[in-house]
Amino acid sequence: MTNRIVTGARYGLRDWLAQRITAVIMAVYSMIVVFVLLTGKPITYGVWRDLFTQGWMRVATLLFMASLAWHAWVGVRDILMDYIKPTGLRLALEVLVLLTIAAYLGWTIQILWR
Amino acid sequence: MSEAAVKTPARRPRPKYLNLQALIFEIRLPLPGWISILHRISGALLFLAPVWLLWMLERSLASEAAFDKIRHYAGLWPVKLSLLVLVWAYCHHFCAGIRYLFLDLDKGVDLATARLTSWLVLGASLAFSVFLGWKIW
Numbered sequence: 001m002t003n004r005i006v007t008g009a010r011y012g013l014r015d016w017l018a019q020r021i022t023a024v025i026m027a028v029y030s031m032i033v034v035f036v037l038l039t040g041k042p043i044t045y046g047v048w049r050d051l052f053t054q055g056w057m058r059v060a061t062l063l064f065m066a067s068l069a070w071h072a073w074v075g076v077r078d079i080l081m082d083y084i085k086p087t088g089l090r091l092a093l094e095v096l097v098l099l100t101i102a103a104y105l106g107w108t109i110q111i112l113w114r
Numbered sequence: 115m116s117e118a119a120v121k122t123p124a125r126r127p128r129p130k131y132l133n134l135q136a137l138i139f140e141i142r143l144p145l146p147g148w149i150s151i152l153h154r155i156s157g158a159l160l161f162l163a164p165v166w167l168l169w170m171l172e173r174s175l176a177s178e179a180a181f182d183k184i185r186h187y188a189g190l191w192p193v194k195l196s197l198l199v200l201v202w203a204y205c206h207h208f209c210a211g212i213r214y215l216f217l218d219l220d221k222g223v224d225l226a227t228a229r230l231t232s233w234l235v236l237g238a239s240l241a242f243s244v245f246l247g248w249k250i251w
Contacts, residue, residue, distance in 0.1 A: 038249060048181065049175055072161045107172070
């Protein structure tokens with residue numbers, strides 16, 4: 001029987017693969033946003049607000065934050081699994097991380113669609 | 115082969131040599147190791163950064179007056195310095211991440227190439243940080 005340690009995680013390929021796919025999504029978004037900001041007009045309030053009211057930018061930013069949520073969850077969980085040995089403390093921190101990430105997502109939606 | 119002969123090596127306690135003093139002064143991490151630990155540190159930093167960055171985004175989109183306040187706030191030197199650290203963390207995580215994607219595909223895994231790409235990651239992320247820092251201010 002496999003003696004599995006409680007990590008709050010699944011074992012396997014899915015998260016590993018997800019971390020890489022979300023990394024590519026975030027990389028593409030970053031390059032597009034840097035390009036748009038560097039080649040566009042000087043950033044005044046109007047330019048800034050108009051950018052974030054465009055549909056594609058809202059959806060892309062939400063996609064970026066969703067990718068960040070999954071990517072960061074896998075990454076931070078790896079860090080916690082490596083350094084935090086007491087199981088109870090690790091689980092508590094993992095729940096805290098998940099709540100933080102959920103709050104990021106909710107806040108992002110609130111900022112983008114108000 | 116007896117069962118005991120198979121099991122003995124796994125049971126032997128592995129040496130642990132990970133106190134802080136050893137980590138800082140004695141273990142000489144090879145360059146790709148530095149890229150790895152910096153990837154981890156920058157990742158941890160970037161996990162915490164949205165608390166601050168989302169607040170700034172929210173304020174900057176709230177109204178013209180709030181936007182001007184945030185622009186002034188971002189010009190203060192401690193804020194600038196912190197933002198620059200985050201810009202570097204992002205650039206490093208980005209460049210090192212691309213290197214890891216190639217390593218996952220078995221590209222650049224031999225020692226010479228791995229060292230060369232480590233230097234490239236360090237150089238490119240610093241260059242991008244300087245460029246973006248210069249562009250932002």
